[in-house]
Amino acid sequence: MKLPFSVKAQVEPISAILVAGIFIALAAVAYLWGAPLIEKQSSRLTFDSAVLFATKLDEAVIQAANTGSANEVAVPFGFLSVAGADDEDPNSLVFEFRLSQPVMQPGAFFYVGEAATAEAENGILGKSHPSLISVTADTADPSSMRIRIKYRELLSPDSADGSMIALRSEGKQTTTAKISLSFADTQNLPGQALNGGGLRLANVAVRMA
Numbered sequence: 001m002k003l004p005f006s007v008k009a010q011v012e013p014i015s016a017i018l019v020a021g022i023f024i025a026l027a028a029v030a031y032l033w034g035a036p037l038i039e040k041q042s043s044r045l046t047f048d049s050a051v052l053f054a055t056k057l058d059e060a061v062i063q064a065a066n067t068g069s070a071n072e073v074a075v076p077f078g079f080l081s082v083a084g085a086d087d088e089d090p091n092s093l094v095f096e097f098r099l100s101q102p103v104m105q106p107g108a109f110f111y112v113g114e115a116a117t118a119e120a121e122n123g124i125l126g127k128s129h130p131s132l133i134s135v136t137a138d139t140a141d142p143s144s145m146r147i148r149i150k151y152r153e154l155l156s157p158d159s160a161d162g163s164m165i166a167l168r169s170e171g172k173q174t175t176t177a178k179i180s181l182s183f184a185d186t187q188n189l190p191g192q193a194l195n196g197g198g199l200r201l202a203n204v205a206v207r208m209a
Contacts, residue, residue: 005062005130005154005165005202043101047145049076050097051112051135054147057093058131060181061151065130065165065202070182081174082167082206083148091167093179093206095147102142109136112147122162122194125154130165153194160197168203175208182207 053076060071078097083090112133123129131151138144151165168184184203192199 043099064181068183074178079176082169089150092150099143104137106142107139122153160195162193163200166201178209180207
């Protein structure tokens with residue numbers, strides 16, 4: 001049985017790009033001020049394309065969990081990886097890429113879409129988006145960017161249970177080409193939800209080409 005994860009809180013790709021563009025304009029104008037126009041435009045286009053790719057990839061994961069479909073998504077540039085077991089957020093996809101010019105200040109971080117920092121650990125089933133998409137500029141080299149798609153637990157509004165999309169890596173963990181996604185199965189883990197109830201997992205198989 002697949003789990004009906006809500007996508008109504010998902011941000012339309014163009015909205016995500018607009019949010020990113022506003023952030024760039026407010027927080028990083030100093031980095032772009034002295035750069036040649038062509039480099040400014042190149043960095044902005046690359047950044048916007050990266051955010052769009054992340055939102056499309058997130059949609060493909062959720063579609064696999066909801067419908068049991070199989071999807072392939074091409075990686076446009078940079079490299080994509082499944083977070084390892086020792087990662088701070090192991091249930092994540094991480095997209096890393098470089099820009100010709102920095103567009104964020106060193107170490108700057110923000111969420112794409114409706115998520116707020118206070119909501120980062122979990123959401124409400126049927127109301128909240130099942131993932132969080134965050135963008136971070138490297139502290140030492142702000143031209144180096146990371147977008148993380150983290151799949152979080154959604155708490156039931158009327159019980160102690162929780163539900164979550166769980167990534168199941170099969171094969172290699174990194175790619176520069178494409179990622180294949182398919183619904184694997186569901187699991188019920190008694191007592192493993194954040195509120196002490198059962199945790200229902202929709203396992204999505206992840207294969208890197």
